[in-house]
Amino acid sequence: MFCFKNARELTCLFAVAVCVLTGHSLANESEFQEEFLKREYSLSKPYRGLGFSSSSFWDLMGNAMVTPDHVRLTPDLQSRQGAVWSRIPLFLQDWELKVHFKIHGVGKKNLNGDGMAVWLTRDRMQDGPAFGNMAQFVGLGILVDTYPNSEPGDKSFPYISVMLGNGTVSYDHDRDGRPSALAGCSALVRNSLYDTFLLVRYSRYKLRVMVDVDGKQEWKPCVDIRGLRLPTGYFLGASSATGDLSDNHDIISMKLYQLTVEKTPEEEAEEQESVLLPRVDDMEQFIVIVEEEGMSGVQLFVTLLFSVLGVGVLAVIGLMFYGRWTEKRRKRFY
Known part of the structure; x- marks a missing residue:
């Protein structure tokens, strides 16, 4: 039998036990964040009035449609685009977004595409080549790419990447967004036997993306x-696009939580500084060096051939001018 001298010792022991059982350590206790579901920024069943009622917090766009079980952004058909966008701008400094989604198709093995994306952007309801959104967006994009349009290299698809847009950087669809991606990871999110989840947490200017797919x-x-600095007042959204290849892209729920974080006076003062455009403090660490593709054998042969012909033509022209100059010089001596 254990004896405790006072209630304080009992409270400390209880706190240690809670930390052990929940997988948190006392070292991370200062980063503890309490969550509050914000229904005005969340999308879940039942989807009453979605996109049609003035009381709905979300709008549908393109080929997106509502079913009892999910919001289908795009069906398993070619050349489709669809999206769902929040009507209310997000003004929270610290938040967490949990996305329950499903990407699936039948009978095509690896011939599937293109993917979907989760957005927090200045502009809403804008279609385009970036998974159903504009290519030169301003804000944050979490891109779930299921098909490699270029050589995958060291990446395994499906691939989840993060892109930060400031209105001048454009998403390069043909190169799977490689030049503008800050970071990413591979995740088996297509035709999974299990529910697939994506978690995006933004707090203290730190962005974390996590997955649960197995x-x-x-x-x-x-x-x-x-x-990573994000302005407030941006809109949440999710979009998808298909091209020659297709899949079903479904959003089952998007739940946003406000995080209550204890901050120092310095951190609170820093939050008062306005952030005009999204940026990363140390952008150099994310610079992607794009190497030019080497020429093939045929291209090299043609290049050398025309180079030799060019040199030959210049040599002939030079000899002709030299001959005329020599002839005129001889006439002067007669």
């Missing part, structure tokens, strides 16, 4: 970016 009810880290 049925273990565990969040696995995907992206961790520090010093």
Whole structure:
């Protein structure tokens, strides 16, 4: 039997037990964040009045449609685009977004595409080549790409990447967004036997993206970016697009939580500084060096051939001018 001298010792022991059982350590206690579901920024069943009622917090766009079980952004048909966008801008400094989604198709093996994206952007309801959104967006994009349009290299698809747009950087669809991606990870999110989840957490200017796709009810880290500055007043959304290849892209729920974080006076003062455009403090760490593709054998042969012909033509012209100059010089001596 255990004896405790006072209630304080009992409270401390209880706190340690809670930390052990929940997987948190005392070292991370200062980062504890309490969550509050914000229904005005969340999308879940039943989807009453979605896109049609003035009381709805969300709008539908393109080929998106509502079913009792999900919001289908695009069906398994070619050349479709669809999206769902929040009507209310987000003004929270610290938040967490949990997305329950499903990407699936039949009878095509690896011939599927193109993917979907989750957005927090200045502009809403704008279609385009970036998974159903504009290519030169301003804000944050979490891109779930299921088909490699270029050589995958060291990436395994499906691939989840993070892009930060400031209105001048354009998403390059043909190169799977490689030049503008800050970070990413591979995740088997297509035709999964289990529910697939994506978690995006933004707090203290730190962005974390985690996934749960293998049925273990565990969040696995995907992206961790520090010093990322996002303006407030942007809109949440999710979009998808299909091209020659297609899939069903479904949103089952999007739930946004406000995080209550204890901050120092310095951090609170820093939050008062306005952020005009999205940025990363140390952008150099994310610079992607794009190497030019080498020429093929045929291209090299043709290049050398025309180079030799060019040199030959210049040599003939030079000899002709030299001959005329020599002839005129001789006439002067007669």
